[in-house]
Amino acid sequence: MAWVMCTLLVARNGGANPLNPRGLTAAPNGPFRVDHNQILDSTGKPFLMRGTELIDFHPQIDENARAGQAFGPHSATSLSALRLRYNMNTVRLPLDMSEARDMAYFTKLAKVVRGANQLELLVILAPRVPSAGTPPFTRAEFWSRCAAAFRDYPNVIFDAFPDPSPTMLPAGIDAHSADGWNTWRSVMMPLVQAIRATGAKQPIILASWNDGRMFEGAGDALLIDDRNIIYGISPHYATTRTDAARETCFGWLARRAPVAANGWDLELENPAACAAIPSDPAAVSDMIRANLQDLDDRRISWTISVLEPGKLVKELYFFHGTMLDSGWTCGSGPDLRAGLGRLIEGYLRSTEDRSLFVVGAAGGLDIPRGGFANGYGPVMAERDVRARGRRLPLSLGGITVQVTDSAGISRPARIFWVSEGWGQVDFVIPEESAVGRARVTLLRHDASRSSTVITIADTAPGFRTLISCAGPAVGTATQVFADGHTFTRQLAQCKGLDCRAVEVPMSKGARTEARLLVSGFRHAGSARDIQVTIGGRRVPVLSYGPDADPGMDQLTIAIPPSLRGLGEADLIAHVSGRVSNVVRIRIGG
Amino acid sequence: MRGVPVALLMAALLLGSDPEAYDWRLPRGFPKPRMPANNPMSEVKVQLGRYLFYDQRLSVNRTQSCASCHQQEREFADGRATSSGATGEPHPRSAMSLVNVAYAAALTWADPTLRSLEEQAVVPMFSNHPVELGLSGHERSTLDALRAEPVYRDLFPRAFGESQNPFTMVNAARALAAFERSIISERSPYDRYHTGGEEDAICESAKRGEAVFFTDQVAGCFRCHGGFNFSDAVTYKGKEADRVRFHNTALYQEYPPPNRGLFERTGRWSDIGKFKAPSLCNIALTAPYMHDGSIATLEEVLKHYAAGRAHQHPNKDPRIHKLELSPQNRADLLAFLRALTDKEVLHDPRFANPWEPQRTSVRAVASRRPGRGEGQLAKRLAADRSRPRHLIAAN
Numbered sequence A: 001m002a003w004v005m006c007t008l009l010v011a012r013n014g015g016a017n018p019l020n021p022r023g024l025t026a027a028p029n030g031p032f033r034v035d036h037n038q039i040l041d042s043t044g045k046p047f048l049m050r051g052t053e054l055i056d057f058h059p060q061i062d063e064n065a066r067a068g069q070a071f072g073p074h075s076a077t078s079l080s081a082l083r084l085r086y087n088m089n090t091v092r093l094p095l096d097m098s099e100a101r102d103m104a105y106f107t108k109l110a111k112v113v114r115g116a117n118q119l120e121l122l123v124i125l126a127p128r129v130p131s132a133g134t135p136p137f138t139r140a141e142f143w144s145r146c147a148a149a150f151r152d153y154p155n156v157i158f159d160a161f162p163d164p165s166p167t168m169l170p171a172g173i174d175a176h177s178a179d180g181w182n183t184w185r186s187v188m189m190p191l192v193q194a195i196r197a198t199g200a201k202q203p204i205i206l207a208s209w210n211d212g213r214m215f216e217g218a219g220d221a222l223l224i225d226d227r228n229i230i231y232g233i234s235p236h237y238a239t240t241r242t243d244a245a246r247e248t249c250f251g252w253l254a255r256r257a258p259v260a261a262n263g264w265d266l267e268l269e270n271p272a273a274c275a276a277i278p279s280d281p282a283a284v285s286d287m288i289r290a291n292l293q294d295l296d297d298r299r300i301s302w303t304i305s306v307l308e309p310g311k312l313v314k315e316l317y318f319f320h321g322t323m324l325d326s327g328w329t330c331g332s333g334p335d336l337r338a339g340l341g342r343l344i345e346g347y348l349r350s351t352e353d354r355s356l357f358v359v360g361a362a363g364g365l366d367i368p369r370g371g372f373a374n375g376y377g378p379v380m381a382e383r384d385v386r387a388r389g390r391r392l393p394l395s396l397g398g399i400t401v402q403v404t405d406s407a408g409i410s411r412p413a414r415i416f417w418v419s420e421g422w423g424q425v426d427f428v429i430p431e432e433s434a435v436g437r438a439r440v441t442l443l444r445h446d447a448s449r450s451s452t453v454i455t456i457a458d459t460a461p462g463f464r465t466l467i468s469c470a471g472p473a474v475g476t477a478t479q480v481f482a483d484g485h486t487f488t489r490q491l492a493q494c495k496g497l498d499c500r501a502v503e504v505p506m507s508k509g510a511r512t513e514a515r516l517l518v519s520g521f522r523h524a525g526s527a528r529d530i531q532v533t534i535g536g537r538r539v540p541v542l543s544y545g546p547d548a549d550p551g552m553d554q555l556t557i558a559i560p561p562s563l564r565g566l567g568e569a570d571l572i573a574h575v576s577g578r579v580s581n582v583v584r585i586r587i588g589g
Numbered sequence B: 001m002r003g004v005p006v007a008l009l010m011a012a013l014l015l016g017s018d019p020e021a022y023d024w025r026l027p028r029g030f031p032k033p034r035m036p037a038n039n040p041m042s043e044v045k046v047q048l049g050r051y052l053f054y055d056q057r058l059s060v061n062r063t064q065s066c067a068s069c070h071q072q073e074r075e076f077a078d079g080r081a082t083s084s085g086a087t088g089e090p091h092p093r094s095a096m097s098l099v100n101v102a103y104a105a106a107l108t109w110a111d112p113t114l115r116s117l118e119e120q121a122v123v124p125m126f127s128n129h130p131v132e133l134g135l136s137g138h139e140r141s142t143l144d145a146l147r148a149e150p151v152y153r154d155l156f157p158r159a160f161g162e163s164q165n166p167f168t169m170v171n172a173a174r175a176l177a178a179f180e181r182s183i184i185s186e187r188s189p190y191d192r193y194h195t196g197g198e199e200d201a202i203c204e205s206a207k208r209g210e211a212v213f214f215t216d217q218v219a220g221c222f223r224c225h226g227g228f229n230f231s232d233a234v235t236y237k238g239k240e241a242d243r244v245r246f247h248n249t250a251l252y253q254e255y256p257p258p259n260r261g262l263f264e265r266t267g268r269w270s271d272i273g274k275f276k277a278p279s280l281c282n283i284a285l286t287a288p289y290m291h292d293g294s295i296a297t298l299e300e301v302l303k304h305y306a307a308g309r310a311h312q313h314p315n316k317d318p319r320i321h322k323l324e325l326s327p328q329n330r331a332d333l334l335a336f337l338r339a340l341t342d343k344e345v346l347h348d349p350r351f352a353n354p355w356e357p358q359r360t361s362v363r364a365v366a367s368r369r370p371g372r373g374e375g376q377l378a379k380r381l382a383a384d385r386s387r388p389r390h391l392i393a394a395n
Helices: A059-063 A076-085 A103-118 A136-150 A178-197 A243-254 A271-275 A281-297 A341-349 B003-017 B043-053 B117-126 B139-148 B150-159 B169-182 B189-194 B204-213 B298-306 B327-338 B362-367 B370-385
Strands: A033-035 A038-040 A050-053 A090-096 A122-128 A156-159 A204-207 A229-233 A259-264 A301-306 A357-359 A366-368 A372-378 A399-404 A410-412 A414-418 A422-428 A436-444 A449-457 A475-481 A486-490 A492-495 A498-501 A510-519 A530-534 A537-539 A541-546 A553-559 A567-575 A583-587 B246-248 B274-276
Touching: A059 A103, A076 A103, A076 A567, A090 A103, A090 A301, A103 A122, A103 A136, A122 A136, A136 A156, A136 A178, A178 A204, A204 A259, A229 A243, A243 A259, A281 A301, A281 A341, A281 B204, A301 A341, A341 A357, A357 A449, A372 A436, A372 A449, A399 A414, A399 A422, A498 A583, A530 A541, A530 A553, A537 A553, B043 B150, B043 B169, B117 B169, B139 B150, B139 B169, B150 B169, B189 B204, B204 B327, B298 B327
Parallel strands: A050 A090, A050 A301, A090 A122, A122 A156, A156 A204, A204 A229, A229 A259, A259 A301, A366 A449
Antiparallel strands: A033 A038, A357 A372, A372 A422, A399 A410, A399 A436, A414 A422, A436 A449, A475 A486, A475 A510, A492 A498, A510 A553, A530 A537, A530 A567, A541 A553, A567 A583, B246 B274
16 A cells, blocks of 8 residues: 655655664564553563565465575565565565465464564564455454464464455444444454464454544544554555644554554555655655654554565565665556665665665674675775785775774774775774774765764674575585595585575585685684574584684584485574574585 | 065965966865976966967967867857867867866877877867868967067966077967866866765755766766766876776767777777767766767767667677666756756856956056066956855865
8 A cells, every 4th residue: 555644744854864773673572462552572672563564475386486495585585684684573474364274374384484583573474365355254263273373473463354444344334433443343353352262362463444544533442352452554645644644543542552554555556556656756755764754753563565576675686675766657567676675774774875785794784893794885986996815905996994883983994895886895894893883984085975874793693695695605515534535615606696506415424514604703602602504403513713804704514414415495593692694505415 | 584585485486386386276076187297287377378278369360269169158168069160161079178178088089199288289279180270380470479469478478487488389388288277177066965065965866866877787877987077088196097998889880980089090990989988077068969969968868878779889888788767767867967067167267268358457467567467467366266165175
């Protein structure tokens, strides 16, 4: 649903303010409970959902080649990009109730849910049907099964009935009258009861009528007799344009109960919805930011757009955010480049749209001291140039980079690479930098500058890859045979942008180790603090520490014989509670 | 004590002849231009060059001056597709803007050998194919005319005091070069935004256009028109001497003589159609475009690059790809290009015609005693310098 609310808000919040950074969104730490108008995690800290929607879960699609590969829409790689690159903590997963016929369905669904939870993403399960008017009893039956399957998942929330339509009301009843809300309660209560009957205690989202007026007219009659209810809204740009409208539709409720907005996007392909937004990209961007800020101010959770080409991202490979800069033509069909992605990314990372965008090896906000960082944006060096040798220069192509740490101390960073135009600058965060919020400033030979805010961490595990923090891990695999001789091969091979994981040989009678090129591991307390999994199975860490290449670390793991024949699988690390990017490794037979 | 003021005066005079002492008044981002050792910049030399630049006595029939094809109100170009000389002979190529020519690593459209403004200045004066100013064979009479002018009787000796005979065509060329070198544009909205840090100096559309311009996957214009001067044929003091690159943009499938670009100099087939990437500073004011002025507007220039293979040429620069821009990208790119316009150059009295009475009373100045004339000139220069400036000179 297209939604850009109030033009009056534009002046108040023209853009993200890097000086007032939001920082890393809190990782979900359930079980959650509702207290007054807040969602509290297991430690009692308030939690706000910030996320997006995934494409619908279908067991047959998730089993096919599209979804099963590294970059499928529900793959760990994609989910990792949402957490690390987009700084989100929630995904909304639409389900097709008609497919949930047996427990096999829920077993497959649980695999996706666990994958998201492992990558620090709360999952909202949101069942829907292809056609409207599904009888409530069918939905209650679904929840009896679904809630039973997920009652022990602390980082799952149930959206009982997304988008209930007033068309289900008897003729002549206004959806926002007392009768209308009584009907709404009578639809929702059996679903709540069905979920609670399974023993599931997670919060439940109950969505407003999907007519754009949301909870207008609900009053006390709305409140459901359950302690863990979140009220769901789907604001429309066309109908919720002013502060007064927002107050009427959901503002009053947000002061009394937790509210979550979901399912909103620009819908550029929908002529009517698209016509309701300004044609100037800057004006749309300002309004979207203003709306996000308004939700922040009201402490309202939200999921926005969809992890789908042409929605949040341009593609499921580099996960580059869609942009409004290139413009759009309302109703002209899908344009995979146009959307809110870059805007959302910038908002959640507290970066400016056209300023530097700095990530660590994992593609995330946290960048390890002593580790390498990639900055994207207006580099504009004298020419494309790569530093030679291991002693990196402090100035390259007319560019210098300064890192001002949380103690206020500025240090020059050593630089690997600079681009001539809007491109990339690769540099090393000075080892002696203090942890915490820091400012990176790029100074050009013409005395102009660009800067942004990053977070320096002691540990921020990232696997080096050759394509945008995803794909095959970079490193070597070595077999050590009983007679002492060894055999070593690379883990990845690229032809242009096409990178493939090379099979790790697993000869019988030999032990196999993989030495991975990583960043952000060197300050881990001990090997015990590093948890590495391949295909979900934990593997031993043999050693870790700085590599010979500046800014890089090495991580050596054993590949146990039990993994022989696993094939290509996800490789993930957790270090001191921080999760790495997801990369791929191929284990041979 | 009496010796101190004399010493200061001597120091000031020495300083005046010191090239390092010339105040370029450059803002942040603009390096010092390179200048030949045998023609150091000085204020008086720039002034002399300015008078010569606008002096029609420097043409065979006293109908044209340098300013005929390099008009201040047209960003020191002439607004025509191709120019014509003093005798009416047409020129094959469009007159290039002289704004920021101090930073040009190669001069004219396609001559890799012509690298100093001093050398270039004599080309229009004496060339016969085609005739531009047509002074060949008229050197003596031209110099006689200059000697007869009170302004020059004041300025030539002061600009070239070290010469026994300052009135030479070589010195005239040096003075012209010095003036041309002084025409630096640095107050465009984009300059103020990019190096001046004025966030509101350009509109949002131009900011988006900047990204379009500087991104390979979109327009990638910066590959040939990058850097502070928006050209890849740039030099300045301290810069390593690069080989100047010339580019075939596939403007034509067959380039007609004598407009075959670098080929006219090298005779190599692979150089057909290759021309210098001109600076895009003030590009919105220097229409028509391309080496032969064959494209009337910036919009049409973008259409040419969007045509992609419409004109295929074996020498086409591989960096030039089909420009696939959305309408928004195109509008933003145009907004960016227009933000490179420094309108102050159009009216800057430092570069204006000094012979026009409303601009200055130079004849009166020159007719006075030299000491007073110097004083007036100094006052004028001081007045020029007191003009409001958007950017603070770093050098």
